[in-house]
């Protein structure tokens with residue numbers, strides 16, 4: 217039995233496996249610049265975040281209809297459930313779809329078709345716990361692309377307004393360096409005023425100062441990645457004191473060369489420092505593993521003992537946006 221866990225850092229577009237990419241391409245008449253799934257997999261050799269993002273955005277061309285988004289999310293839920301995931305807070309990147317003429321409604325309704333509202337306070341009894349959503353409770357987090365303009369982020373939030381009953385929070389992702397959190401102050405203020413929860417990627421490739429800015433300017437409750445906090449002892453002390461959760465993604469860090477090898481990953485030092493760490497998969501189709509695979513990898517390569525693994529699993533529920541009673545049920 218895999219350890220029950222929550223996944224808090226997962227880009228649904230990053231769960232697009234090569235087989236599904238080709239299936240959707242055929243269904244939608246999209247020609248991919250790869251002849252076979254093997255050829256596509258060979259392109260998964262990344263130098264940094266940007267080289268990954270180039271392929272990530274390119275492959276999104278196959279996602280066109282509500283059913284495509286539903287199929288994508290269903291495939292993720294099946295894999296995640298098999299690895300012990302009981303709750304998933306799922307990022308999606310609407311700007312990457314709106315720019316291709318795919319509407320916010322297509323994306324949100326499609327994802328919702330698969331995710332349903334299992335465990336959501338808004339769910340009817342009939343909607344809860346259905347086989348079709350694999351017994352995983354979910355939340356949706358709309359991410360703004362930080363390499364797009366602040367105006368575009370505001371327009372995206374506006375486009376999401378008819379769907380806010382299905383969206384729990386906002387996040388910030390894509391190319392980090394040169395796009396500091398402060399650029400998105402206004403849209404985060406607007407999101408907070410709408411009652412949305414706030415998270416942001418910070419300190420993946422960007423400097424520790426971006427983590428501080430995400431906390432102070434954007435008011436984030438969790439930091440996605442946050443790896444580079446280890447370069448700033450005063451920041452580490454603050455994150456520990458304020459119990460700010462970090463959603464780490466070890467296999468992603470290796471594939472995007474944020475760390476040299478998994479053996480060099482600072483997770484053990486971060487736990488020893490008292491940081492509230494969680495382990496997640498980021499873009500599992502591209503980085504070689506889902507949530508359970510990330511747990512297994514850190515157990516085997518970093519030699520994390522059982523109690524540390526249990527701490528990581530417990531943190532994942534504590535750091536989630538589940539209500540207290542839901543959290544107990546999910547565990």
Ligand code: ADE
Nearest residue numbers: 227389390391417498499
């Ligand atoms: N979008 C998808 N995966 C990402 C990551 N690891 N960092 C920033 N943006 C992303």
Ligand code: ZN
Nearest residue numbers: 227389417498
């Ligand atoms: Zn991410």
